[in-house]
Amino acid sequence: MADDGGISRLKKRLNAIPKDVREAVAPDLLKSGNELAATMKQLAPEDSGDLKDSIAVTGPGEQTPAYSQPGGSKTLPENAVAVTVGNEEVRYPHLVEYGTSKTEAQPYFWPSVRLLKKRITNRTKRAVSKAVRKHWGK
Numbered sequence: 677m678a679d680d681g682g683i684s685r686l687k688k689r690l691n692a693i694p695k696d697v698r699e700a701v702a703p704d705l706l707k708s709g710n711e712l713a714a715t716m717k718q719l720a721p722e723d724s725g726d727l728k729d730s731i732a733v734t735g736p737g738e739q740t741p742a743y744s745q746p747g748g749s750k751t752l753p754e755n756a757v758a759v760t761v762g763n764e765e766v767r768y769p770h771l772v773e774y775g776t777s778k779t780e781a782q783p784y785f786w787p788s789v790r791l792l793k794k795r796i797t798n799r800t801k802r803a804v805s806k807a808v809r810k811h812w813g814k
Contacts, residue, residue, distance in 0.1 A: 698755050700807035701800065702736050708796040709733040709757035712788055716759065719784035721772060730766035734758045743767060761785060 710733055717728045734740045736754040744760030752758055761769040775781030 696811035697804055697807040698736075700810070701755065701803045704799050704803035705755070705757040706733070706735050708792075708799055709735070709759050712759045712792050712796065715788040715792060716761070716784050719788055721782045721784065726766050727761070727769060727772060730763045730769065731759065731761050732763075734760065 713731050713733045716731050720728045720731070722728060730741075730744075732741055732744065734752055735757055736752055739749045739751050740758055740760050741763050742749045743764050743766075744762045750758075769785070771779070772782050773785050774783075
């Protein structure tokens, strides 16, 4: 007969990993979000500075700014970070990024994402792997 204590201990370990991993990865997600926001601020055109000032990082479990996306604010899951652009006063970030029939595009959002995507992905993978190794033996 199999040792039920061993199986229940293994189940307990497997169930504990996701919570521990989420908690351990959160600082790296925030670091990546802040790095992405800083790059966007460097690349964003500056007229009055309002566009740059509207770039915001929203952490796990927090609510995004109300006017930063269609449909209003959104509460992020505990394993996510969002970088948004726009607020009550700045309702035009997409017009700057993509341009209009009267103004040329001045991309800052997607070039930042493309520039940092690999670094952010690798940082997140390392954080998850480290957290799984650290918490596996609990």
